[in-house]
Amino acid sequence: MPRINADRLLTDLRKFAQFGAYKTGVHRPTYTVEDMESRRWLVSQYEKTGLAAHIDGVGNVIGHSRGDRPSLMIGSHAESQNHAGWLDGAMGVIFGLEVARSFAEAPDCTGLPIAPVAWADEESHYIALLGSRSYVGDLSDAEIDAATNAYTGQPLRDALKEAGLAGTSRSFFEPGRHVGYLEAHIEQGDFLESTSRRIGIVTSIVAIWQYRIVFEGIQNHAGTTRMAIRKDAGVAAARLQCAIAERFPDIAGPRSVWTTGRVTVSPGAASIIPGGAEILFQFRDEDEATLERFDAALRDLVEKTSARTGCAASIERIAKGHPRRMDEAFQDALERAAERHCADSHTRMPSGASHDAQLVARKMRAGMLFVPSIGGISHHWTENTEDADLVLGCQVLADAAEDILRNGL
Amino acid sequence: MPRINADRLLTDLRKFAQFGAYKTGVHRPTYTVEDMESRRWLVSQYEKTGLAAHIDGVGNVIGHSRGDRPSLMIGSHAESQNHAGWLDGAMGVIFGLEVARSFAEAPDCTGLPIAPVAWADEESHYIALLGSRSYVGDLSDAEIDAATNAYTGQPLRDALKEAGLAGTSRSFFEPGRHVGYLEAHIEQGDFLESTSRRIGIVTSIVAIWQYRIVFEGIQNHAGTTRMAIRKDAGVAAARLQCAIAERFPDIAGPRSVWTTGRVTVSPGAASIIPGGAEILFQFRDEDEATLERFDAALRDLVEKTSARTGCAASIERIAKGHPRRMDEAFQDALERAAERHCADSHTRMPSGASHDAQLVARKMRAGMLFVPSIGGISHHWTENTEDADLVLGCQVLADAAEDILRNGL
Numbered sequence: 097m098p099r100i101n102a103d104r105l106l107t108d109l110r111k112f113a114q115f116g117a118y119k120t121g122v123h124r125p126t127y128t129v130e131d132m133e134s135r136r137w138l139v140s141q142y143e144k145t146g147l148a149a150h151i152d153g154v155g156n157v158i159g160h161s162r163g164d165r166p167s168l169m170i171g172s173h174a175e176s177q178n179h180a181g182w183l184d185g186a187m188g189v190i191f192g193l194e195v196a197r198s199f200a201e202a203p204d205c206t207g208l209p210i211a212p213v214a215w216a217d218e219e220s221h222y223i224a225l226l227g228s229r230s231y232v233g234d235l236s237d238a239e240i241d242a243a244t245n246a247y248t249g250q251p252l253r254d255a256l257k258e259a260g261l262a263g264t265s266r267s268f269f270e271p272g273r274h275v276g277y278l279e280a281h282i283e284q285g286d287f288l289e290s291t292s293r294r295i296g297i298v299t300s301i302v303a304i305w306q307y308r309i310v311f312e313g314i315q316n317h318a319g320t321t322r323m324a325i326r327k328d329a330g331v332a333a334a335r336l337q338c339a340i341a342e343r344f345p346d347i348a349g350p351r352s353v354w355t356t357g358r359v360t361v362s363p364g365a366a367s368i369i370p371g372g373a374e375i376l377f378q379f380r381d382e383d384e385a386t387l388e389r390f391d392a393a394l395r396d397l398v399e400k401t402s403a404r405t406g407c408a409a410s411i412e413r414i415a416k417g418h419p420r421r422m423d424e425a426f427q428d429a430l431e432r433a434a435e436r437h438c439a440d441s442h443t444r445m446p447s448g449a450s451h452d453a454q455l456v457a458r459k460m461r462a463g464m465l466f467v468p469s470i471g472g473i474s475h476h477w478t479e480n481t482e483d484a485d486l487v488l489g490c491q492v493l494a495d496a497a498e499d500i501l502r503n504g505l
Numbered sequence: 506m507p508r509i510n511a512d513r514l515l516t517d518l519r520k521f522a523q524f525g526a527y528k529t530g531v532h533r534p535t536y537t538v539e540d541m542e543s544r545r546w547l548v549s550q551y552e553k554t555g556l557a558a559h560i561d562g563v564g565n566v567i568g569h570s571r572g573d574r575p576s577l578m579i580g581s582h583a584e585s586q587n588h589a590g591w592l593d594g595a596m597g598v599i600f601g602l603e604v605a606r607s608f609a610e611a612p613d614c615t616g617l618p619i620a621p622v623a624w625a626d627e628e629s630h631y632i633a634l635l636g637s638r639s640y641v642g643d644l645s646d647a648e649i650d651a652a653t654n655a656y657t658g659q660p661l662r663d664a665l666k667e668a669g670l671a672g673t674s675r676s677f678f679e680p681g682r683h684v685g686y687l688e689a690h691i692e693q694g695d696f697l698e699s700t701s702r703r704i705g706i707v708t709s710i711v712a713i714w715q716y717r718i719v720f721e722g723i724q725n726h727a728g729t730t731r732m733a734i735r736k737d738a739g740v741a742a743a744r745l746q747c748a749i750a751e752r753f754p755d756i757a758g759p760r761s762v763w764t765t766g767r768v769t770v771s772p773g774a775a776s777i778i779p780g781g782a783e784i785l786f787q788f789r790d791e792d793e794a795t796l797e798r799f800d801a802a803l804r805d806l807v808e809k810t811s812a813r814t815g816c817a818a819s820i821e822r823i824a825k826g827h828p829r830r831m832d833e834a835f836q837d838a839l840e841r842a843a844e845r846h847c848a849d850s851h852t853r854m855p856s857g858a859s860h861d862a863q864l865v866a867r868k869m870r871a872g873m874l875f876v877p878s879i880g881g882i883s884h885h886w887t888e889n890t891e892d893a894d895l896v897l898g899c900q901v902l903a904d905a906a907e908d909i910l911r912n913g914l
Contacts (some may be wrong), residue, residue, distance in 0.1 A: 120654035317884060320858050320883070322762070330766075334743040353730065357739075358773040359768055360773075361767060367764070449728040472725070473731070
């Protein structure tokens with residue numbers, strides 16, 4: 097039985113948060129000095145655990161067990177959002193390290209190989225899920241050539257060079273090398289907390305369908321243009337949002353979400369009737385049928401809004417993902433482990449956020465575990481999780497890993 | 506009887522449009538080389554008509570009849586919006602010149618003094634209605650010191666210096682000097698055109714009440730935050746606009762208008778629930794009671810929207826004007842003249858746009874006349890009016906001027 101060391105786990109989580117410490121959180125953007133220091137520290141820790149380890153050409157820290165037996169890969173991403181939390185990504189990385197150590201220390205687990213991993217740039221400073229996309233062979237050199245930092249504009253190639261990674265080859269998925277992948281992550285929502293659960297077993301990572309909707313009205317003088325003849329694109333954008341708010345709840349699944357993240361009204365002057373409006377809208381669900389219902393309803397509402405306001409409308413779907421199911425046997429293994437350590441305080445749930453697991457799952461069986469986020473807060477330096485939940489989460493992950501490796505699920 | 510010269514009027518209108526010609530319109534921002542050339546040309550034309558004329562310290566071109574009899578001031582503003590129409594402002598200026606000339610030429614009108622005027626910067630390149638505000642004593646030196654160009658950022662003082670106006674004193678209203686003020690302007694809307702009218706007699710210039718409304722929700726992750734706990738400031742902004750669209754028609758006057766000219770949602774990213782939203786909203790009417798009803802309804806709707814969405818709301822009234830009634834006797838004089846030249850093709854109507862007349866009316870009796878805007882278009886280089894309507898408008902203005910001066914209305 098692997099027994100994780102709670103003190104060591106919490107100490108290393110806090111130690112890891114010193115790389116780019118910011119208030120009670122961290123500021124550790126991908127490929128910065130702090131990020132690369134944290135990755136080199138991981139290499140040293142993986143090696144101390146008896147594993148081979150290296151940083152690949154895009155910064156992924158990859159640990160390998162010695163010997164030929166397929167290993168279970170465990171990890172998450174090491175960098176943070178800007179001025180954000182200490183656990184988002186980092187927790188799953190340190191969990192991977194601690195599980196590897198607990199297996200190395202347990203006499204009956206030495207033959208069960210763990211391969212810890214720390215992906216690069218899941219947080220999209222350059223390219224969303226960059227490291228895991230590269231690993232599964234879904235990232236071309238041309239994309240790397242073209243990418244720039246979303247905040248600073250620095251070309252990705254320059255950043256890789258500064259990070260000492262120019263000329264280092266990328267590591268790719270190798271069939272047969274791993275039995276699968278486990279990732280632990282903070283929930284980033286309040287579902288676990290609000291239902292008094294301590295462990296979430298991820299059923300699937302939801303798909304995101306995203307749309308650009310444009311209304312074209314007639315820009316005109318706000319004082320001299322009678323209400324009866326106006327074609328106000330700003331009003332059209334508002335009416336569409338209200339119509340969505342009325343219709344979507346009736347056709348939603350239990351965990352569906354939808355968001356208008358951006359609205360731009362032009363020209364945006366007090367005394368000019370808006371001639372144009374653009375909406376960036378997205379919805380997420382784990383069920384394809386629900387996604388299709390939302391799509392149809394949205395197109396219907398855009399058309400009705402156009403007819404009602406006299407504004408021409410166009411709708412373009414700019415992203416259409418597929419829900420990524422987590423492996424059923426891995427879910428069962430996580431559930432058995434959770435039941436052992438916190439009976440009735442665990443639940444199965446979809447992940448509303450993207451995670452590296454959705455990429456890795458294209459190539460191997462994958463499972464995910466959530467721990468509660470206090471107040472549902474993430475992407476903010478106040479992000480936190482109870483110590484007891486961190487320890488519990490890591491132990492459940494370790495037990496599930498043993499189950500998977502021992503029983504060849 | 507003053508008889509305007511149609512050919513001369515149209516020729517001079519087109520000549521004036523050559524100062525800063527742009528496509529079929531003009532680009533003649535206040536105090537630019539072209540604007541100052543046009544003002545110096547006006548001085549020469551006023552003088553040719555036998556008047557004294559000067560450009561004052563803020564660029565107003567002021568013509569004075571010789572002798573002691575109070576004169577009737579007639580004009581509008583000379584500069585244009587950027588890349589805009591050839592008639593907005595300029596038409597009223599050239600009408601003033603033509604009326605002055607027609608009076609000088611009519612043997613029975615020589616004792617009826619006309620004082621043509623061309624105001625500066627009604628179009629707000631620096632300060633809205635700058636010239637007429639200065640003339641009525643409502644513009645301080647401190648305001649002039651602080652003002653900058655809305656597009657270029659150039660300080661107003663620098664622009665005045667470059668225009669050769671530094672050190673030139675400003676001219677102010679002098680009690681007893683004028684019997685009143687007439688201004689002709691394009692309608693800038695489609696009310697006249699859509700009702701087959703050729704002359705609009707302005708009853709009042711509407712008041713503008715303007716508001717900044719801010720919603721504060723909770724910025725959060727668009728994937729992991731359940732719909733039930735969201736406080737989406739963008740949705741609040743949309744719901745307020747829809748609520749206004751439902752409620753305002755029921756409490757509006759026949760010519761009320763209301764506009765949400767600007768909506769800003771922050772942070773404005775696809776996967777982030779908006780934590781903040783700001784709306785710039787205004788309404789206009791000529792009736793104080795209607796304005797008060799709108800104000801009360803708006804505050805009620807903001808409160809209800811806040812309660813419904815869980816977003817904190819604040820509302821700040823950033824402008825509260827008063828409707829400016831045009832002089833009743835001047836309206837009657839304009840109506841008699843219109844009835845003479847285009848019986849049944851004239852109407853009384855409020856002005857939804859601001860005009861210099863609203864400032865001048867603080868100090869003397871004032872009247873305004875509108876001619877139709879083809880397609881209701883203004884603030885665009887395609888702005889136009891039928892030649893026949895230009896000629897008609899100028900003749901109606903001349904007849905009304907005679908009526909006012911001869912009969913001491």
